[in-house]
Amino acid sequence: MKEYPLTDLLITGTEINYLSICPTKLWYFAKGITMEQESEWVDLGKFIHEQRYASEEKEVLVGSIKIDFIRRGDTIEVHEVKLGKSMEKAHEMQALYYLYYLKKLGINAKAVLHYPKLNETKEIVLDGREEEIEWAIKEVERIKSLPSPPRPVKSKKCKKCAYYELCWV
Numbered sequence: 001m002k003e004y005p006l007t008d009l010l011i012t013g014t015e016i017n018y019l020s021i022c023p024t025k026l027w028y029f030a031k032g033i034t035m036e037q038e039s040e041w042v043d044l045g046k047f048i049h050e051q052r053y054a055s056e057e058k059e060v061l062v063g064s065i066k067i068d069f070i071r072r073g074d075t076i077e078v079h080e081v082k083l084g085k086s087m088e089k090a091h092e093m094q095a096l097y098y099l100y101y102l103k104k105l106g107i108n109a110k111a112v113l114h115y116p117k118l119n120e121t122k123e124i125v126l127d128g129r130e131e132e133i134e135w136a137i138k139e140v141e142r143i144k145s146l147p148s149p150p151r152p153v154k155s156k157k158c159k160k161c162a163y164y165e166l167c168w169v
Ligand code: SF4
Pocket: 021, 022, 023, 024, 025, 152, 153, 154, 155, 157, 158, 159, 161, 162, 163, 164, 165, 167
């Protein structure tokens, strides 16, 4: 599996996240196509984030990644706040990408996913999962380079997807 030098890591955490949700969604997003419904969900997420984590420094930008907040203790912790667990795999991949990216900077960190509506957290560590994230990076690059969106596949995820009309109407 290709190991990526930091200078080659130009993709965002959201793109890694969308890869796990739907390649078609990833393609639309990567081409800068955004829809109203998407921003409503983002606004709701931001509102919960602001209320619940008011004392944290928000949206820490490190190169091409934007982390919800970071805590510095014995170990650096990157924290991501999510609305619900229906896209848990996507959240996990996004967190893994952040850890992979930070490791390239010489920073060993762990990630914590927060689900404030469920009062749950989940810890993520990179150990032994580098190949998984390298595969995902390669796949994001491949999908972004396609001249047209991958054929949509209907699933229950489509109901809340901002691109529903583009795919199915
Ligand atoms: S509507 Fe469904 S198939 Fe289309 S982009 Fe969204 S999740 Fe993917």
